[in-house]
Amino acid sequence: MRVDSSIRTVIVGEIVFAIVLLIFGIYHGLMQVLYRAGVIKSMSFLGIEYYQGLTLHGVINVIVFTTIVIVALGNAVFLYYLQKPLRPAVQWTSFIMMVVGTLMAAWAMFTGKANVLYTFYPPLVAHWTFYVGAALLLVGSVIPLFFDWLPNYVSWRRENPDKKVPLAVYGMLINHIMWVIMLVPVVIEVLFQLLPLSLGLVQEVNPSLARTLFWAFGHPVVYFWLLPAYVMLYTVLPKVVTGDGKLYSDGAARLVFILFLIFSFPVGLHHQFTEPGITNNYKLIHSLFTFGVAVPSMLTAFTVAASLEYSIKSKYPELKNSLFYWWTKIPYISLEGDKWLVSYFMAGLFLFFVGGVTGIINASYNMNLVVHNTSFVPGHFHTTVGGLVTLVFLGMSLYLVSKLTGKDIKFKGLAVIAPWLWWQGMLIFEYAMSVAGIHGFPRRTNTGLTYLNPDSPLYRPEWVGYAELSVFAGVLIVIGFVLWAISFFGTLLSSPVREPVLELPSAEAYHDEKMPALQKLTPWVVFSSLLFLVSYIPPLYDVTKRGVFFDSPGYNDKSPVPITKPPASSKSE
């Protein structure tokens, strides 16, 4: 379909802005493996400290890049499937807020006023621009939902009373509704705890409460990143894999989204298993719900594999009875038409398989004691968000930019190889980080200065090999990213060869059941919000009334002296 040029500018602008930032994010990823292995034995490199770089890496890659790309994908999906125009005023407001917010937070991070990592746990405090910037970015990202997508969705429903809303719209809508719900706790944390502390309006906060509110957001947010990738796995992958494949079951896909809506929220305590101040049985309940949220991903594994099998077998009828051989017919590396996208999806899926297994280990309550805060955890999430999610986003970004600007994809060969290098690198990275983590290798640590430094009394030789392996892996991933970037910017900067359009490959469903119970979203949203609330009443009681004896003043990362309270008065505690 043709798209108003102002809207086109916004969508392409969002993607390009996110990608330009991601370049900084990836650069710091490479720096981190070098520091950690002791290749760079220093507190800082080119004026940026290790922990400052880690803050940039985390915030850019998983807060800014993901959020903005997800808004861009949402715009594309709602526009394309509902065929109702988006409102330029709304879109520009949202885009500008996200850009301004990002720049504010970036200023604080680049000037070293916010070395607090992307989880910003108090009592470490950052400059207020960091929190206000993040808040602007997040508010900007919900504007399209309220002022563009929901109104369009409602009027589409009214015009098509007995049609099912398209699956992609269904998934994206649930995803953004979840986003609004999960923002509530983190907005409370930032507005009522961190911002007042950093502005000096209050002198102390309750760090356990802040962590609990943070993780009430911090877990569901990983599903906010994941669900758009799932939407693409359901609608795009089966279509492009053979050119006309089908999604195995529409009903199963919708059930998956509803299960995510229900189970994504009451699980945040799985990030707090090792924490004091929260009764362990509440943690066990959240662990159970976390196992629940694994179910929709397993169902997705089935549906996606079944769609691939169905699509491949309908193209190659001679494989009708093959159990495994059809896997070899998937176009893992193909330049034909849109099949280059398959590389991104398949490489991502293979990584996600590993990520799923390690995720269940993390969620397993007492098993978490073995891996918590070790490098096992970054090993895990580089195969999920750094694997499937990022690869799908990179693939779709390239695809959308080429369509929306009317340009041919340049250096398609590089674009097809890129995800496989990324895949190989991440797999090795995951292996090195996870195994080292089981041997106690900590995360979030400039280990090259001490633990991996033969001259230090803290030297731990048993970790050296793994850290060196992760350097090799990091280099592979970066090469993969560079190849992708050559293709992306090559495409962006080439001259248009056809009319700019918006197009999304969309597979039809093979099984297409009605499932009326899943069509009305409101009851599910209400149910899931209530479950969220109920699951958090007991732990919130613990961290406010029972387990926490006093509040803490704020600190910066450079000194053990509190910055929000005169030292004299802090002695009286």
Place this chain on the structure above:
Amino acid sequence: MDRAERTALFTAVTFLGIFFGLLVYAAKGMNVDVPTCITDVKPFTEGKVIQHAPNRYEIHYLARMWYFEPSDVEIPAGSTVDIYLTSADVIHGFHIDGTNVNLMAIPGTVAYARVKFDKPGVYHIVCHEYCGIGHQDMATKIVVK
């Protein structure tokens, strides 16, 4: 839902059920449990080692930017140690390598774990939660003789 889908769903739920059953068994039957909310020991302002019996110890660890109090501790093999942990400033981590002791030190709270050291050796403790510029220096050890 067709039969294959139902089978897949059933298999997934069964596997997860078995996993969950095993971890509950480990937690409640074998006492491999995660820290809980304790209120009988209040946050303290100095670290110390208390010996209750020849091989019964209590250690109060105070995490600070960027060291632990007490620093290196020596105990005999076969000792059972009750570990209490708090922080004097920001959030720290506390992981005794080679054991299941993995705690967070949060100011205003006290974390607790019990551990038995059977094998002699050096047990390294690292702070594994980012706590500022000196975080990579923050470590101590328990020497089991």
